[in-house]
Amino acid sequence: MVHLSSIYRKLEEGTKRLTPQRELVIRIFAEHPGEHLSAEEVHQLVKRRFQDIGLATVYRSLELLTDLDILTRISFDDGRARYEFNQEETHHHHHLVCVECGHVDEYGEDLLDPLEARIFNERGFQVLDHELKFYGLCRNCVAKRKKNSGTPPK
């Protein structure tokens, strides 16, 4: 759960104005938990649900919100950046990317803390954040493959 009031406070602390456009971008993310939206997708959703705003404004809002640690930027190597609410206060989570259908799911557990301590000891590298993605087949696509396993591929 994300608290909008804390977001507004962060904007004020950065002496950033709370404009209707920025509020709408934030609302889109609040209404789409667990999704990883691209700039274009945010733009379309804002237009459909509320009103037309400039795509450049969406980009600038996403950059601002990322700088304020309200959003996190992720890349799934599909040629465009994606964004989600920054969940550092609660916990890190990781991503399960299906190479068959493209679906991205989340995996809540964070088991990397001991590894981070070890990296600092061995290499002098002080970890601030990490990003872990698993590429593979989601439950549905595993099932589909099993179903078609009699059929020769291609």
Added chain:
Amino acid sequence: MVHLSSIYRKLEEGTKRLTPQRELVIRIFAEHPGEHLSAEEVHQLVKRRFQDIGLATVYRSLELLTDLDILTRISFDDGRARYEFNQEETHHHHHLVCVECGHVDEYGEDLLDPLEARIFNERGFQVLDHELKFYGLCRNCVAKRKKNSGTPPK
């Protein structure tokens, strides 16, 4: 260590020709172990070390070599794709990305296998590959910060 002969064999198996351009791209990676080169960087290096080849050819070579599992494509969210030799035969490694100076180092250990089994059991997601990046401060930048710790920031 990468064996060039095995690369040439892979090209033949794919009925792909070993052209001078492709050979030069491969040599650039062989001469830059541990680096993560972008298409533009590969292009510049080939031009400087050997001869001028087309940038489009570099892109096509990188795509081909990635399809043949000779190279791996990685993204460090700097807006361009980067490539390195695929090290699946030896072992997975992860990346330590310094947020201060941008340097990318490698970390050899792969401790995720038990986690992958767990993900399949819990979620039905069959992991084929993974990608783990740690963002933080490299040894040098940690030292620099310590040295300047008397000075107030900015």
Added chain:
DNA sequence: TTACGTGCAAAGGTTTTGCACTAGC
């Protein structure tokens, strides 16, 4: 010889930027 590969330039897609106008605070 002939299908595959290359180089060039043009096109495609995403993101950034310049500038005049608008609107929070």
Added chain:
DNA sequence: GCTAGTGCAAAACCTTTGCACGTAA
């Protein structure tokens, strides 16, 4: 009223593609 924010269009990037020409097998 000032300054920051917006919208639009142009520009900047990275990457892909069409096509005529060249070349490895």
